[in-house]
Amino acid sequence: MSRLFDDLRHLRVAVIHPPGEDRDILQGQLKRIGCQVRWIWPFCQARPSDTDVIFFLVDREQSPSADWCQTETEAVLIALIDYENPTALGALLATNASAVITKPFRSFGILSTLVLARSSNDYKKRLNSKVKRLEDTLRSRREIEKAVHILAERKAVSTSEAYETIRRQATAQRIPVAQVATELIRATEAFDKMGL
Incomplete structure (x- = not known):
């Protein structure tokens, strides 16, 4: 305050x-x-x-x-x-x-309006930031789930084994799991377009 x-x-x-x-x-x-x-x-x-x-x-x-x-x-x-x-x-x-x-x-009234408007605006920014982070998390989870299903289907393994494979790749490359999932999805889509 x-x-x-x-x-x-x-x-x-x-x-x-x-x-x-x-x-x-x-x-x-x-x-x-x-x-x-x-x-x-x-x-x-x-x-x-x-x-x-x-x-x-x-x-x-x-x-x-x-x-x-x-x-x-x-x-x-x-x-x-x-x-x-x-x-x-x-x-x-x-x-x-x-x-x-x-x-x-x-x-x-001008001072109180100014203080209240700034406080309200700061609160709104914090909420928008939280919403954006939550949306990013949900988007990442959807990407990971999609990649897990693709890998499980193509390699004929369980979803937990597919997830572990993706997680190990992320750890080895020192990148987020969601990034490995996105790369897997893009590669799969590219191969599908070429009929491979």
């Missing part, structure tokens, strides 16, 4: 919002927090580079149609809205925002 607060002074923040009183309030609070703030207007079609947090406006005239608002980014996305109706909420849900701030902006 303390890391989240300590990092605030080093945050590179982009704010996509037209000039005016609301932007001034947001600017004042972000500068008091110690963030390095960059202002962008009109709404940009490419994600601002070198940023940790992006505040972006979702309103009637300028709905965020850029793809970067709707996909995973390294930067934390915080939406800024000035009204709540089905159209605005639909546009908000189409984004990948971790938090939202409604107008009129007040200095109270």
Whole structure:
């Protein structure tokens, strides 16, 4: 938790919002927090580079149609809205925002929203990383099972003997079992295509 607060002074923040009183309030609070703030207007079609947090406006005239608002980014996305109706909420849900701030902006609430959005985004990244590792593990297991069945069928041995053969090859070559399994599958497919 303390890391989240300590990092605030080093945050590179982009704010996509037209000039005016609301932007001034947001600017004042972000500068008091110690963030390095960059202002962008009109709404940009490419994600601002070198940023940790992006505040972006979702309103009637300028709905965020850029793809970067709707996909995973390294930067934390915080939406800024000035009204709540089905159209605005639909546009908000189409984004990948971790938090939202409604107008009129007040200095109270910006810090807590920023901290919560960053924490939520970090948690989401950790979950995505775990999901990716699990998907990789499942993919590897499927490859190993397929290779074991191919080897057992071709050599007329049990599946446990086929697995041990693959495992010994992996140990001898100092590579993962899944890599040996993938190579076996590819070689088998290549031989099958040639009719061998």
